[in-house]
Amino acid sequence: MTLVVVGSVALDSVETPAHGKRDDVLGGSAVFFSYTASFFTSVRLSGVIGEDWPPQHLQMLKARSIDTTGLQVIQGGKSFRWSGRYLANMNDRETLSLDLNVMAQFDPVLPEHYRQCKFLFLANGATEIQLRVIEQCPAAELIVADTMDHWIINDRENVLKLLKRIDGLVLNDSEAKLLTGEENLVRAGRAVLKLGPRFVVVKKGEHGAMFFSGEESCVLPAYPTCHVVDPTGAGDCFAGGMMGYLAEQGNYEPKTLKQALAYGTVVASFCVEDFSLDRLKQIDRAAIESRMADYRQMLTF
């Protein structure tokens, strides 16, 4: 089934402790999400870019059969830019600069064929915008959103409204604690369920992810990789793998959801092995299935 994602499209500059730095590489939540989801299903992307956007990035996305009709180009505008630096542990990072540019006025108007989507992912972004996108997708059967500390702190009212409109929420461990006031992640996950969504995924970075629904609570470890170059986008790739697999299967039953979490985990482990989409560009579905088999084996005893 077709999957729509609305989120950021960016040019990232990333500094790492052991693998040098890269300037103005392709990034953004909707880009990482779309690329990984496209291993599983067809994806329609909604975002905004400036006139400075390198044309090869657009061609690359189209070559993956990612529908970019919903990618607005603002004439005379500059694209969203983020730069950050990873600390030695490769799990913590500091933002060096954030230039919203065209993202500051982003108010997506989805093309007509996007509005018929059954599966919708709202990547991290202004909660008000996420709510407005939901209004445009009356046929959506499964709506999953990401959010972050900024919105939980500064727009709590809308976040609580959003939680009543979505089926699933994806957020980081620290954000789950912030949202619920619970330090224990199992309690935090269950507390989020009481706020509305039918399921919650709590991302723990290098330590994997926890899942909570009415049917089950579980935790899956990250796939261990010895070659961590740049974790930027890993959380978005996780969501892309998860939603891509669900859309491919065309259902979101408990068993499918759990398999989707495992696929999300596996594709995210590729993402961190190089800058931007570079590692993902080297793999195909067979490589994902092969690592998935390893991952299953690792968790069998």
Next chain:
Amino acid sequence: MTLVVVGSVALDSVETPAHGKRDDVLGGSAVFFSYTASFFTSVRLSGVIGEDWPPQHLQMLKARSIDTTGLQVIQGGKSFRWSGRYLANMNDRETLSLDLNVMAQFDPVLPEHYRQCKFLFLANGATEIQLRVIEQCPAAELIVADTMDHWIINDRENVLKLLKRIDGLVLNDSEAKLLTGEENLVRAGRAVLKLGPRFVVVKKGEHGAMFFSGEESCVLPAYPTCHVVDPTGAGDCFAGGMMGYLAEQGNYEPKTLKQALAYGTVVASFCVEDFSLDRLKQIDRAAIESRMADYRQMLTF
């Protein structure tokens, strides 16, 4: 097969952010280890206590069929005492006081029947002492040791000597990084293997444990519990469940080792649910098997 453990026997005082404090409760690495291992096999404990040691603790251990012949009582001496305080995240703690007392002169001379053991666990303690215990156990087939940052920093030479004499090493994530200089835990684990042991377990607290051997690398998540009261001793319980299961099975083949890791994970999850051994005292092997079945189910997709 019989399992011998050498380590600390202590009276702990623990402060927690949400569940109050307890003074002078039963603790120590060899105590947590023995108690959990005794769910699986018969255990012989070696340690040292002072004249102030509460007799009911000794009776309780004996009632679990834990052999305490090797528990030295120093007349006129005071028992080892530790006190600490957990931070809000329940994963980090600060030591408030540490009174070595009789532990300062601990130089175990194992009883003759201990020396025939096939399975030996050297709980965290002075590396020099750990080396001397190994000399006393010429029949040991499987020797596993724990260590900590203090010895890695201040007695590196002996730690490196120890690594050449043992089959398995158990240590925390931060200690694995300290020992090897590797920030990535997969690299750190593999680097430890090069220093001698046939397998390494890297404990990650609430995030589970990683395992490395010539045959495989894997990571298992902690069993998620919503009721974390006091994590003291969880790492020792993990080791006790792991070694207890191995001794029960009488082998340490790759498949058995991995099952042992899962048992260690499950018993450790009980330990944190109350102070001292209080939660462990409420359970039996059937409760362990029941949670083990849940854990297996959680990791099946």
